Every structure is written in structure tokens, then in C-alpha cells.
Amino acid sequence: MDASAPSLETPAGNDAGRSLTIRNLRKEYSPGKPVLKDVSVTIAGRGMTAIIGPSGTGKSTLIRCINRLIDPTSGEIIFRGQDLAKLRGKELRRARRRIGMVFQEYNLVERLTVIENLLCGRLGYVPVWRAWLRKFPAADVDRAFHLLDAVGLGDFANQRADQLSGGQRQRVGIARALMQEPDLILADEPTSSLDPKTSVEIMELIAQRAGERDIPAVVNIHNVELGRRFADRIIGMSKGEIVFDGPPNTLQDSDLLAIYGGQGWLE
Amino acid sequence: MSAAGALPGGPAGGELRRWQRFTPLERVARTGFYLFALLAVLWALRTIEIIPEFLYDAPHQTVDLFARMWPIDWSWYPKVVHAALMETLHIATLGTILAVALAAPVALLVATNITHSVILNTFGKFILVATRSVHSIMWALFFVAVFGPGALAGMLAIAVHSIGFTGKFLSEAIEEARPGPIEALKAVGAPPLAILIKGYWPQVKPAFLALAIFRWDINIRESAVLGLVGGGGLGMALDTALSNLYWDQAGLVLFVIFVVVIATEIVTTTIRSRIL
Numbered sequence: 001m002d003a004s005a006p007s008l009e010t011p012a013g014n015d016a017g018r019s020l021t022i023r024n025l026r027k028e029y030s031p032g033k034p035v036l037k038d039v040s041v042t043i044a045g046r047g048m049t050a051i052i053g054p055s056g057t058g059k060s061t062l063i064r065c066i067n068r069l070i071d072p073t074s075g076e077i078i079f080r081g082q083d084l085a086k087l088r089g090k091e092l093r094r095a096r097r098r099i100g101m102v103f104q105e106y107n108l109v110e111r112l113t114v115i116e117n118l119l120c121g122r123l124g125y126v127p128v129w130r131a132w133l134r135k136f137p138a139a140d141v142d143r144a145f146h147l148l149d150a151v152g153l154g155d156f157a158n159q160r161a162d163q164l165s166g167g168q169r170q171r172v173g174i175a176r177a178l179m180q181e182p183d184l185i186l187a188d189e190p191t192s193s194l195d196p197k198t199s200v201e202i203m204e205l206i207a208q209r210a211g212e213r214d215i216p217a218v219v220n221i222h223n224v225e226l227g228r229r230f231a232d233r234i235i236g237m238s239k240g241e242i243v244f245d246g247p248p249n250t251l252q253d254s255d256l257l258a259i260y261g262g263q264g265w266l267e
Numbered sequence: 268m269s270a271a272g273a274l275p276g277g278p279a280g281g282e283l284r285r286w287q288r289f290t291p292l293e294r295v296a297r298t299g300f301y302l303f304a305l306l307a308v309l310w311a312l313r314t315i316e317i318i319p320e321f322l323y324d325a326p327h328q329t330v331d332l333f334a335r336m337w338p339i340d341w342s343w344y345p346k347v348v349h350a351a352l353m354e355t356l357h358i359a360t361l362g363t364i365l366a367v368a369l370a371a372p373v374a375l376l377v378a379t380n381i382t383h384s385v386i387l388n389t390f391g392k393f394i395l396v397a398t399r400s401v402h403s404i405m406w407a408l409f410f411v412a413v414f415g416p417g418a419l420a421g422m423l424a425i426a427v428h429s430i431g432f433t434g435k436f437l438s439e440a441i442e443e444a445r446p447g448p449i450e451a452l453k454a455v456g457a458p459p460l461a462i463l464i465k466g467y468w469p470q471v472k473p474a475f476l477a478l479a480i481f482r483w484d485i486n487i488r489e490s491a492v493l494g495l496v497g498g499g500g501l502g503m504a505l506d507t508a509l510s511n512l513y514w515d516q517a518g519l520v521l522f523v524i525f526v527v528v529i530a531t532e533i534v535t536t537t538i539r540s541r542i543l
Contacts, residue, residue, distance in 0.1 A: 067454050097456030107451035111469040120465055124456025132464050173451075180455060 017080065018045030020066070020184060020216065025075035025085075027061050035061050037240040038075065048207050048217045050227030050248075053237035054260050059220040062237070063186050066218070067099045068092055080183060097124030100177025102206065104189035106169040108176075110162035114153060117161050117172050118144040121179025140179070147175040151205060167198035174205055178213075185210050185217040192222055199223065203230045224256065336518030343516045347504050348523055354418050355500030355527075358493070359486040362425030366486075367479050370430045374437035380449075381441060381467075391434070399431020403489050407498040421498030425486050433482055440474035441467060476542050484535045491524045 020043040027036040035058045043049050051059045064070040066077055068084060077084040080098070087095050100121075108117045122140045123131055130136060136144075148154050151171040156164065161172060170190060177185055187206055191199035203219075207230045210217040221227045227234055228248040236244030236251075236259035244255045253266055289297065375381050376391030406424035414420050449466045457465070494502020501520055508516035 069450055069454060093456040093458060095456075096454060099454070101451070101454040103447065103451060105447050107447035109448045109452075109466060109469050111472070112465070116465075120452060120457070121455055123452060123458075123461045123465060128458060128460045128464065131461050176451075176455070 018183065018216070019043060019079075020218075021076070021078040022062075022066075023076040023078070025062070025065060025077065026073045027058070027065060027070065028073045034073070035240050036065070036072070039240070039242060041235065041242060041245070043216050043218060044233075046211075046214050046216055047232035048210060048219060048230055049233045049235060050231035051218065051220045051235045051237060052222070052224055052227050052259060055222075057237050058240045059237055060188055063188050063218060063220055066184075066186060067096050067101060069101075093124055097180055098183045100180045100182035100185045102170070102173050102177055102185065102187040102190045104192050106166070106173045106193075108161040108169055108172055111160060113158050113160055114164070114172055115141075115144055115148065115157040118147060118175050118179050121176040124180065144175075144179060147178055150209075151175045166194050167202065170194065170198075170202050171205065174202070174209065178209055182213070183215055185215060187217065187219040189220050189222060191226060199226060200229075206230075224251075332514070335514035336521075338515065339518045339522060340513070340515035341519065343519050344523070347507075347516075348501070348519055351494070351501045351504040351520075352523055352527065355490050355494075355502075356487065358418055358421045358425060358490040358498070358500050359483060362422045362490065363429060363479060363483040363486050365422070365426035366429030366433050366482065369426065370434035370437055373430065373434040374441060377434065377438035378441040380444070380446070381463075391438070395431040395434045395438075397431070398427050398429075399435070401428065403428035403493065404496055407493045407496050411497040416497030416499070418499035421490055421493040421500055424493060424498055425490055428489075429482050429486060432485075433478060436478050437471070437475060440471045440478070443474075444470040473542055477539050480535045480538055484531050487531050488528055491527070 022042070023040050024038045025036055025040070026034055026038050028034045039058075039062060051062065053059050061070055065072045065075075066079075066084065068087070072085050075085060079095070082091075082095060084092075084095055109120060112120070116134070119131075119136045119140060122136060126136060126140065145154075145157065148157055151174060153168060153171055153175070156168065161169060164172065173190075185206065190206065191202050194202060203221075203226050206217055206219065219227070219231065228251065231248055234244065234246060234248050234251050235242055236255060238259050238261070243258050244251065256266060257263070373391050373394050376387050377395065379388055382388055382391070403424050406428050407421055410420035410423045414423070444467050448470070449462060452462045452466045490498070491501045492505075494500045494504065495506050497503070501524055505517060505520040508514075508520060
């Protein structure tokens with residue numbers, strides 16, 4: 001299983017081809033009212049980047065523009081030699097299958113079993129008739145069992161997803177994303193529906209698995225402390241713009257005030 | 268209320284603020300509506316021409332009818348009614364299967380989260396309304412004219428009339444599917460057909476099965492009378508008995524219909540409580 005392979009295969013210097021470059025990304029849901037105001041940022045080819053900022057500031061829009069769940073109004077998203085913003089149809093699906101995504105509400109297919117939810121991560125690769133008849137390639141099935149063990153749900157393969165707790169569901173969500181053999185992991189508020197202890201475990205899992213694959217992870221997160229603890233880089237957003245960008249230890253209270261506004265809540 | 272003046276926030280000047288549920292205009296409109304409803308009922312009563320002689324006679328006639336049906340001619344069951352009953356069940360079952368097969372693509376056309384085209388949505392809705400608004404008896408008359416009397420005409424009548432009902436509720440079930448899992452499968456890079464099979468179908472399946480079973484239940488009742496216009500099944504046997512004035516045989520058919528309806532009711536509620 002390549003997920004556990006050491007990260008030696010990619011020399012640290014060869015980062016450029018694996019990084020994600022966003023240039024002048026703009027999104028207007030209604031004309032003239034941009035939610036993202038020409039955001040430009042480059043995410044390195046490894047490590048976790050946490051995006052913090054108040055609700056409605058465009059974090060979710062930014063992350064969903066990357067895999068085109070939302071179509072940007074203008075701008076470029078360069079990843080692995082392609083401008084994702086320009087892709088359509090089959091090309092877009094081919095690009096998407098290398099980008100794993102973890103959701104706040106887990107977004108599992110609840111009436112399917114855990115193992116089948118994992119195998120859904122292969123839907124971009126597997127012919128439709130195989131998915132329909134549940135005849136997934138043996139290698140995929142084996143990989144799914146390995147990943148289930150890896151996220152600590154080895155005994156739950158045949159349980160229906162709606163029987164799991166929130167934390168367990170999110171583990172399945174992460175495993176599904178890893179089934180894609182992704183080159184990038186996006187996570188949109190992966191811990192917002194979870195208790196504090198589980199939140200830490202989930203962030204740990206994302207950081208650890210992304211580290212093992214040696215791929216970058218971009219995580220939207222409300223909890224600043226969690227972001228500080230697990231991310232290598234913090235991006236602070238406010239009103240559709242990046243207002244802070246740096247390693248966690250440089251994030252000062254004054255930056256938080258610039259990001260979130262207000263005064264009294266910090267004391 | 269003697270303590271009213273002591274309530275906090277009470278009026279300083281002593282003037283009590285009043286609360287009224289309706290504005291005066293609303294009250295006039297409501298009174299007008301009730302008057303209109305009363306007039307409508309009176310008008311309707313005048314239109315129904317009640318013939319007093321028949322009305323006085325009704326209890327006597329009812330008793331007489333039942334007396335003529337009794338004793339029920341049970342010997343007619345193996346000769347004619349059993350085959351007719353089987354035909355009715357087959358008409359209802361095949362008709363429902365065909366209806367579901369025909370309704371599924373139309374439902375996909377109507378569901379706005381699947382088909383993003385107002386023209387196609389409207390076209391699908393037109394099919395649903397057109398098939399549903401024509402009663403199955405009407406469809407049976409049509410298909411009897413085309414294919415001749417018999418089970419085929421009855422089956423097609425059941426199938427076509429059911430498209431509207433099945434398709435409407437199926438499209439609503441599709442539209443109620445949670446968008447989250449669909450989004451997740453999109454993000455995985457799944458092609459549209461795979462999203463339909465792995466994202467929508469598991470969510471729609473329980474509603475779909477309940478719907479098909481419910482429609483089957485309705486169709487058994489409907490197919491029992493289609494024979495009156497040549498659609499085959501129990502209705503045909505009832506028609507024969509009635510035109511021969513063999514009331515004991517008609518009684519048998521009515522009894523069989525009654526038993527079948529209760530039996531399917533029990534079967535369908537049991538199945539539905541299992542799958543939902």
C-alpha cells in the first residue's frame with residue numbers, strides 16, 4: 001500500500017510540480033458582490049495549511065473552487081501542470097479524482113456500508129458497470145480494508161454508515177478521500193461537528209495521512225488552536241481577502257483581531 | 268383582572284392596548300367566504316335531483332339486493348371466478364411493474380436536481396399530468412378499442428394511468444435526496460451515471476419501494492373493476508353475473524374483491540413497515 005510508503009521518492013527540492021498556485025481567484029455569486037476578491041496564494045507541495053477566518057468570509061468558497069464544486073468567476077488554479085479553473089467534463093473528473101475532499105457533515109452515502117463508502121472513492125477510476133454490480137477490482141477492495149484498519153475502523157466494514165458516530169463517520173470520510181490516492185487533500189471544516197477530543201484525533205489523522213503520502217492538505221477550520229497545533233502554515237481570511245499568511249508561531253493576537261474583528265472576545 | 272395595573276410594562280396612561288387576531292377587512296372577507304360556502308352547498312343540493320319515491324324505497328331495495336345475493340353461489344368460484352381473480356392479480360402486478368419502468372425515466376426528467384432544463388422538466392410534468400388526469404377506466408376503453416377486450420388492455424390501462432402518480436412521487440423523492448453525498452461523489456470525480464447509481468439510488472430506494480408497493484395495492488383495486496369495460500379480470504366476471512341477473516354470483520365476486528383488498532392491505536402494510 002503506497003499510503004504507508006516512506007516519503008523518500010520525492011526529493012524535497014522537486015516541490016514546484018506538486019504545489020498548488022492560485023492566481024487572482026475571484027468568485028461573485030451575484031454580479032458586483034465578490035465573495036473572493038482576487039485571491040492569490042501558493043500552497044507548497046507538502047504540509048498542512050490551515051485557513052482561518054469568520055463565517056461567510058469565503059473560506060469554503062475558496063476551497064470548493066479548487067476542486068470546482070464551485071465555479072470561480074475568474075482567476076487561475078494551477079495544479080500539476082493544469083489550470084483547474086478551465087477544465088470541463090471528463091478532464092475535470094480526471095483532475096478531481098486526484099483531489100481528496102473531507103466535509104464538515106461527512107457526506108457519506110448513509111444507506112451504504114462503510115466499505116462501500118470507501119469504494120465510492122474509486123468511482124472516478126472504476127467503470128460504472130463495476131460499481132453498479134459491486135464488482136470492484138480486488139486491489140481496490142484490499143486497499144479499502146487496509147485503510148479501514150489504518151483509520152481504526154477495521155471491525156466496521158459491513159456496518160451501515162448511518163450507524164456510526166460523528167467521529168467514526170469522519171474517519172470513513174477521510175478514508176474515502178485516501179482511497180482516491182490523492183495528490184492533494186482539501187478539508188472543509190472537518191471538525192466543526194465533532195467534540196474537542198475527536199476533533200484533535202481527526203486533525204491528527206489528516207495531518208498524519210497527508211504526511212505519509214507526502215502531499216499537501218488545505219484545511220478550513222474555525223478552531224484557531226487546532227489550526228495552530230497541526231498546521232505548518234496559517235492563512236487568515238477576512239471579507240474575501242487574505243489578511244494573514246505565515247507559520248503558526250507568528251500568529252499574534254493583533255492578527256486575530258484583524259482577521260475576526262471586534263475586541264472583547266480575545267480576553 | 269384587578270392586578271392588571273400592577274403588571275410591569277403596563278400602560279402609563281391607563282389605556283389598555285388591545286390585540287385583535289384579524290383586521291376589520293379580514294373579518295368582512297371571512298364572513299363573505301362563509302356565506303359563499305353556504306350558498307354553494309344549497310346550490311349543489313338543488314342540482315342533485317332527489318327523487319323522493321326512490322329515496323323512501325332505498326332501505327327496502329338494499330335489503331332486497333342483499334337477500335338476492337344470499338346464499339352466495341360458492342360453486343361458481345372454481346368454474347369462473349378463480350381464473351378471473353388470478354387475471355386481476357396479474358394485470359395489477361404486471362401493470363405496476365410496467366408503470367414503474369415507464370415512470371422512472373420521466374421522474375428523472377422532472378427532478379430539477381437531475382435535469383437542469385426548464386423545458387425538459389415541463390415536458391416531463393406534462394407526461395405525468397396527462398397520464399394521471401385520464402382515469403384508468405378511460406384508458407381501458409381506449410386500449411380495448413385498440414387491442415380488443417382482455418387482460419392486455421387492462422394491464423396497459425393500469426400501467427399508463429399509474430405513470431403520473433408513480434413518476435410524481437418518485438421525482439419528489441429524488442429531489443429530496445440529500446445534496447451532501449452527491450457533492451462528495453462529484454468531488455471524487457465520479458461520472459454522472461455513477462453518481463446516479465451510488466449517490467441518488469441508495470437514498471431514493473426506500474421511497475421507491477414503498478411507492479411501488481402502494482401503487483400495486485391501488486392497482487389491485489382498480490383492476491378489479493376494469494373488466495366492466497372489457498379490461499379482463501374480476502370485473503368481467505361481475506359484468507357477466509350482473510347482465511345475467513345472477514345475484515348470487517355477483518355476491519361471490521364482490522366478496523372475493525373484498526377479501527383480496529383486505530389481504531393486499533395487510534401484505535403491503537407489513538412489507539412497508541419492514542423496509543421503511
